[in-house]
Amino acid sequence: MIDKTVETVAGALSGVADGATFLLGGFGAVGQATHLIEGILETGIKDLTVVANNAGYGQVGLARLLKEGRIRKLICSYPRIVGSTVFEELYRAGRIELELVPQGTLAERMRAAGAGVPAFYTPTGVGTRLAAGKEVRHFNGRDCVLEEALSGDVALIEAWKADRWGNLTYRAAGRNFNPVCAMAARMTIAQTQHLEPLGALDPETIVTPGIFVDRVVHIEYGSPRL
Amino acid sequence: MDTRTWTPLSRREIAARIASDIPNGWYVNLGIGVPTLVADEVPEGREVVFHAENGLLGIGPAPADADIDPWLINAGKQYVTLHPGGSYFHHADSFAMIRGGHLDLCVLGAYQVAENGDIANWATSENDTAPAVGGAMDLSVGTRRVWVAMNHLTREGEPRLVRDCTYPLTAQASVDRIYTDLAVIDVTPRGFVVAEMIAGMTLEQLQALTGATLHMPEA
Numbered sequence: 001m002i003d004k005t006v007e008t009v010a011g012a013l014s015g016v017a018d019g020a021t022f023l024l025g026g027f028g029a030v031g032q033a034t035h036l037i038e039g040i041l042e043t044g045i046k047d048l049t050v051v052a053n054n055a056g057y058g059q060v061g062l063a064r065l066l067k068e069g070r071i072r073k074l075i076c077s078y079p080r081i082v083g084s085t086v087f088e089e090l091y092r093a094g095r096i097e098l099e100l101v102p103q104g105t106l107a108e109r110m111r112a113a114g115a116g117v118p119a120f121y122t123p124t125g126v127g128t129r130l131a132a133g134k135e136v137r138h139f140n141g142r143d144c145v146l147e148e149a150l151s152g153d154v155a156l157i158e159a160w161k162a163d164r165w166g167n168l169t170y171r172a173a174g175r176n177f178n179p180v181c182a183m184a185a186r187m188t189i190a191q192t193q194h195l196e197p198l199g200a201l202d203p204e205t206i207v208t209p210g211i212f213v214d215r216v217v218h219i220e221y222g223s224p225r226l
Numbered sequence: 227m228d229t230r231t232w233t234p235l236s237r238r239e240i241a242a243r244i245a246s247d248i249p250n251g252w253y254v255n256l257g258i259g260v261p262t263l264v265a266d267e268v269p270e271g272r273e274v275v276f277h278a279e280n281g282l283l284g285i286g287p288a289p290a291d292a293d294i295d296p297w298l299i300n301a302g303k304q305y306v307t308l309h310p311g312g313s314y315f316h317h318a319d320s321f322a323m324i325r326g327g328h329l330d331l332c333v334l335g336a337y338q339v340a341e342n343g344d345i346a347n348w349a350t351s352e353n354d355t356a357p358a359v360g361g362a363m364d365l366s367v368g369t370r371r372v373w374v375a376m377n378h379l380t381r382e383g384e385p386r387l388v389r390d391c392t393y394p395l396t397a398q399a400s401v402d403r404i405y406t407d408l409a410v411i412d413v414t415p416r417g418f419v420v421a422e423m424i425a426g427m428t429l430e431q432l433q434a435l436t437g438a439t440l441h442m443p444e445a
Contacts, residue, residue, distance in 0.1 A: 027280040027281075027299070027301075027303075027317075028299065028303040030280075030296075030297060030299055053317075077358070077359055077360055077361070078358040078359065078360040079358055080357070080358035100357055100358075100359055101359075102359055102360075102361070102362075102363040102364050103279060103317075103321065103359070103360050103361040103364060104321030104324055104325050104361060104363075104364030104368070105363075105364070107317040107318045107320070107321050108318060108321060108325070110318070111318040122325065123367045123368075124325060124363050124364045124367045124368065125363050125367075126367070126397075126398065127395055127397070127398040128363060128394065128395045128396065128397070129394055129395075130359065130363065170314075171297045172295065172297035172298045172308075172314060173278075173280050173281055173282060173297055173298055173299050173300075173314065174297050175281050175314055175315070175316050176280050176281050176316065176317050177316070177317045178316070179316040179318075180316055180317050180318045207316070223296035223297065224296055224297065225296065
């Protein structure tokens, strides 16, 4: 029998190590696996690289990890949102490395990693400082920049419903980066609002098939807050 | 004494002017600020499908407080509603719509637009504190048309329509049309071409407020 469910956040995160690259789903607070992200604090690991669209807000989740000095490098498209004060202070003080990536390139680099594509060309970013030093080639009349796939050691994602095979559904705008992170990491851990018996999820509605998911932890925490 | 013979358009008037140019059936992404207001100004009888980077097509009007769905936000992280016929998708598909040329239009704010269509809208200096780019570069390069909504001048009175952008570029030669509080200007192989000016404005007056040569449409 296949059973990917684990009882606790600590169990879900067992085996994660110093220096790991984490892919975090979520867009702002919506669809962010806050309990798993905060669980990293308890594990004591450090020197992490984190890939996420935003840089956390307030004093929860990613902002807490940043504040505790666990993150060495952030790969991100939009670190500057209202309330993202912890990151802003670290960045000003030169205490964190930032790799800024256009949002579509960030998503595509992870999708490529999940699909076995090591690199791709895109016109996004050509002629801007985000393409500085990158190889440029001409396709169909346009300059395009070479971007490399971005994989992670661990993805932390949030689902709406899951089953013990790791099949996942999402809720509304909570989908965002979650399915993309799920396919791009060597180990994908999902926290889910609802755990359903095998067969209860309509196969037509499963967005992330269980093949992309390694561990599932059931955390019914309610609605995200902006 | 203010001797101006014109009254600049308000933010909402700029948005309405833009909305009046969007045909029925277009798929459109709206940036933050004035562009967001365009959604409320679509003329009666037209269906325009609005897209958000975070995985929504068919965004409806903002909800009343009592009807807020905490799972339903747009790319500006504001609460929204979904129009009947709307759909959800993940980020890679969302940016395939943008980068694959499937969107008819994006409307963006900008700091500067150059006469060749270069756009600068994400950072105000080379060493900006914690710069944030989001989807601006993908949208500027990927959608079929790029329209910019911005004031004609900065707060300090400097022209935003320029010969060359001095702020860091978002994308090269990508803007098709600019809607300001004073005029509508097309970006063409000749440079800036004035399509429309607000009442009371002359070409000479507008030229004095613009950092590159303005042309009139060829007869």
